[in-house]
Amino acid sequence: xxxxxxxxxxxxxxxxxxxxxxxxxxxxxxxxxxxxxxxxxxxxxxxxxxxxxxxxxxxxxxxxxxxxxxxxxxxxxxxxxxxxxxxxxxxxxxxxxxxxxxxxxxxxxxxxxxxxxxxxxxxxxxxxxxxxxxxxxxxxxxxxxxxxxxxxxxxxxxxxxxxxxxxxxxxxxxxxxxxxxxxxxxxxxxxxxxxxxxxxxxxxxxxxxxxxxxxxxxxxxxxxxxxxxxxxxxxxxxxxxxxxxxxxxxxxxxxxxxxxxxxxxxxxxxxxxxxxxxxxxxxxxxxxxxxxxxxxxxxxxxxxxxxxxxxxxxxxxxxxxxxxxxxxxxxxxxxxxxxxxxxxxxxxxxxxxxxxxxxxxxxxxxxxxxxxxxxxxxxxxxxxxxxxxxxxxxxxxxxxxxxxxxxxxxxxxxxxxxxxxxxxxxxxxxxxxxxxxxxxxxxxxxxxxxxxxxxxxxxxxxxxxx
Numbered sequence: 256x257x258x259x260x261x262x263x264x265x266x267x268x269x270x271x272x273x274x275x276x277x278x279x280x281x282x283x284x285x286x287x288x289x290x291x292x293x294x295x296x297x298x299x300x301x302x303x304x305x306x307x308x309x310x311x312x313x314x315x316x317x318x319x320x321x322x323x324x325x326x327x328x329x330x331x332x333x334x335x336x337x338x339x340x341x342x343x344x345x346x347x348x349x350x351x352x353x354x355x356x357x358x359x360x361x362x363x364x365x366x367x368x369x370x371x372x373x374x375x376x377x378x379x380x381x382x383x384x385x386x387x388x389x390x391x392x393x394x395x396x397x398x399x400x401x402x403x404x405x406x407x408x409x410x411x412x413x414x415x416x417x418x419x420x421x422x423x424x425x426x427x428x429x430x431x432x433x434x435x436x437x438x439x440x441x442x443x444x445x446x447x448x449x450x451x452x453x454x455x456x457x458x459x460x461x462x463x464x465x466x467x468x469x470x471x472x473x474x475x476x477x478x479x480x481x482x483x484x485x486x487x488x489x490x491x492x493x494x495x496x497x498x499x500x501x502x503x504x505x506x507x508x509x510x511x512x513x514x515x516x517x518x519x520x521x522x523x524x525x526x527x528x529x530x531x532x533x534x535x536x537x538x539x540x541x542x543x544x545x546x547x548x549x550x551x552x553x554x555x556x557x558x559x560x561x562x563x564x565x566x567x568x569x570x571x572x573x574x575x576x577x578x579x580x581x582x583x584x585x586x587x588x589x590x591x592x593x594x595x596x597x598x599x600x601x602x603x604x605x606x607x608x609x610x611x612x613x614x615x616x617x618x619x620x621x622x623x624x625x626x627x628x629x630x631x632x633x634x635x636x637x638x639x640x641x642x643x644x645x646x647x648x649x650x651x652x653x654x655x656x657x658x659x660x661x662x663x664x665x666x667x668x669x670x671x672x673x674x675x676x677x678x679x680x681x682x683x684x685x686x687x688x689x690x691x692x693x694x695x696x697x698x699x700x701x702x703x704x705x706x707x708x709x710x711x712x713x714x715x716x717x718x719x720x721x
Contacts, residue, residue: 291321298327302334305493311336315345322354322363332370334494335525339372346371365389369398393419397429404432409439425453430462431497438469446470461495464488468501478505496525556585560592567599575599590620594629601629606637 284292298313314336317327331337337345346367351360389395400415416433419426430453437446450466457463468485471477482505488498503518563578579596586592597612613630616623 287320291317291324291327294320295324295327298330302330302494307334307336318345318349322349322351325366328367328370332372335496342371366394369395393423393426394428397426397432400429400432404436409436412436413440413442425456427462431465434462434466434469435497438473441473443470443474446473459491461488461492461498464491465495465498465501468498468505472501472505472508478509481505494525496522499525556582556589556592559585560595563595563599567595567602572599572603588619590616590623590626593619594623594626597626597633598629601633601636606633609633610637 294313294317298310298317301307301310301313311331314327314331317324318331331345332342346364349367351363355363396415396419400412400419403409403412403415412432413436416429416436419429420433423429434446434449437449446466447470450463450470453460453463453466464484464487468481468483468488471481471484482502485498485502485505488495489502492498499518499522503515503522506515506518559578559582563575563582566572566575566578576596576599579592579599583589583592583596593612593616597609597616600606600609600612610630610633613626613633616626617630620626
């Protein structure tokens with residue numbers, strides 16, 4: 256007699272339930288895995304409360320309890336909670352050999368290593384023989400693209416990210432690198448298409464609005480629009496460092512340097528690894544030297560100028576002049592470089608050279624307020640410092656300054672009417688011109704300091720830099 260259909264279904268259901276129980280036992284979490292999950296959750300809570308130190312500590316604890324807790328490692332790296340060296344040291348300290356087999360240890364170390372910061376000169380990526388099949392893995396390709404990006408080899412980076420975007424148009428780790436590459440290569444049309452596609456599909460993802468903001472920032476004269484969209488990106492994810500940097504750029508190109516510095520400061524707090532400016536710029540120069548021919552002149556010039564600004568702030572005037580002159584060799588017709596050299600000369604008391612450089616800067620950029628102000632004051636100080644002698648006239652002193660043809664014309668025109676009435680001076684009647692006190696000049700320099708502080712931002716955001 257045939258079994259009823261209901262009984263067959265009941266037996267089948269019991270067998271499936273028994274199989275599910277066996278599977279659950281196989282995947283039952285160990286106490287350390289549970290503790291790791293709790294630490295991960297605690298870290299997310301601290302992260303949401305903007306308590307980054309405790310969040311970092313919780314994520315690190317989660318990984319030490321369970322090295323397979325990839326989410327904790329991903330949050331540490333993607334939120335820039337550790338410096339490049341701290342990331343490397345932490346990876347080396349993980350107990351991989353205690354919790355993994357030899358094969359798993361090699362694989363896990365390779366995958367984690369690909370997530371580390373790649374600011375230093377990237378070495379050749381070596382895929383372990385055990386996992387040769389991962390060479391075409393998209394995450395591995397994105398990691399290689401990042402290496403080329405930080406090498407300033409944007410064309411190779413673009414080729415790799417484009418390949419990834421064809422296979423996975425919305426690869427989360429690839430999008431920020433791809434967007435940055437499009438900006439560097441000035442591919443406005445492609446960025447326009449990508450940003451609108453992202454906004455349509457992922458309106459709640461900060462990278463979508465970051466792409467829109469970068470587009471408006473790149474096309475120029477749309478900085479207000481760029482700020483609006485970049486602000487939306489930072490609202491969706493306050494820890495999204497790239498949006499804060501671009502937000503600062505949108506202010507810097509309009510010389511709104513107070514707001515720009517505030518945005519950069521926020522980015523510096525969110526993206527660990529910032530120390531003193533001089534050390535950073537020197538490290539950057541060493542890394543660019545290591546990179547070689549991939550780096551173009553427009554990368555060297557702002558770096559050298561910024562090194563000069565930092566050395567000037569540290570009162571290392573000779574070194575500052577050397578860096579500015581190296582920048583001048585790379586980009587000879589840059590007004591802000593001449594202005595910076597003139598300012599250093601004025602601080603050194605060499606007003607004659609300062610006048611010459613400020614005059615050259617104004618010849619290249621007539622509306623440079625800083626150069627106009629400093630030129631006028633340096634002329635006053637130079638005239639006051641020169642020794643008086645019989646028959647001395649302002650025109651005679653200006654003649655001693657090389658390269659000031661325009662100034663001579665201005666002064667000769669202003670003094671033309673009074674020349675016919677000028678009587679020969681008697682030696683006894685010669686009086687030394689009133690010399691402006693040194694502290695007056697220092698006070699003047701302090702007044703100019705706010706404008707002069709912005710020269711670093713002006714240099715880094717100039718037309719000659721990317």
